[in-house]
Amino acid sequence: MFNPEINRALIAASDLINTAEGLKSAKPSPDTLDSVEGLSVYLHEREPELEWPTTTVNRRQLEKVRALRHKLQTLWSAAPVIEPKELDIINDLLDGVGIRVVAGEAGEGSAFRERPIPISDQISDVMTATVAAALSYLVTNEETGRLRICRGDDCEASIVDLTRNRSKLFCDFGNCANRAHVRAYRARQAARKDDEETSGPVRPRLTKPSAAEKADQLNRPTSATAIAAKEFRDRMREELMQKRQESSKATKKV
Ligand SMILES: [Zn+2]
Structure with missing residues (x-):
């Protein structure tokens, strides 16, 4: 969707959030970033083009990456990012991060792009610079609505929507x-069944309903659609009465 570097950074950020404990597709998943080994596993699963160093992994870096994860969790849950306090988080991450202009990758659509320069070569700083630059790109292009939490029931997974049609x-x-x-389908089926049960099975009538019967049916709606229709009729009638009253008031004044 965006340039490859930004796409990679956003996916890595979303994956980082998903290392936290929580429900993923209705199944509880543990915190996999609870040890130095856990951080190494996460880093080895990254796309190599990110060029995130794995040599600086240690306890202290783990704590810093966990702190980064917490900030990203806050941003994802708040997206689209519009509040100053959320911008503050991004600006904190950007603190000290520099920019270099470098040649773009093949097929990027642009010959050059900005490359974030971290404040150090420690893994937490490198990750912070890459992710912060991608987030700043999203904010300035008003695209933070692409940072989402899964809409599934009992699911807290973070996702990044990189599709063209969102x-x-x-x-x-x-x-x-x-x-x-499946849930939406069952709800539709249940609504239909409910509708049939309350309004009764449709049987061919041998005699035409009398005018009184028809009026009675209209005033005692049974199905959801009939209730909505009655409400609509009542509202229209009320509005009409009101208009009549207003116009009669107007004529009286003259
Ligand atoms: Zn999900």
Whole structure:
């Protein structure tokens, strides 16, 4: 969606948040960033083009990466980012981060791009610079709505929507999209069944309903649609009465 470096940074940030304890597609998942080894595993799963160093991994760096994760969690939950306190988080991350103009990657659509320069070569600083630059790009392009939490039931997974038509709503941990579709389908079926039960099965009538029967039916709606129709009729009638009253007041004044 964006340039490859920004896409990679956003995916890495979203994956970092998902290392936290929480429900993923209705299944509890533990904190996998609870040790130096956990951080190494996370880093080894990154795309190599990110060029995040794995040599500086230690206890202190782990704590700093965990702190970065916490800030990203806050941003993701608040997205789209519009409040000053959320911008403050991004500006804190950007503190000391420099910019260099470098040649763009092939197929990027632009010959040059900005490259964030971290304040040190320690892994937490490198991660912070990459992610902060991507977030600043999203904010200035008003695209932070792409940072989302999965819409699935019992799912807290963070996602980043990199689709052109902003259609990604569910995570890839389990079957969140499928579960949501099944639920929506069942709800529609239940509503239809409910409708049939309350209004009774449709039987052909041998005699035409009398005018009194028709009026009675209209005044005692049974199904949800009939209730809505009655409410609409009542509202229209009220509005009409009001208009009539107003116009009669107006004529009286003259
Ligand atoms: Zn999900």
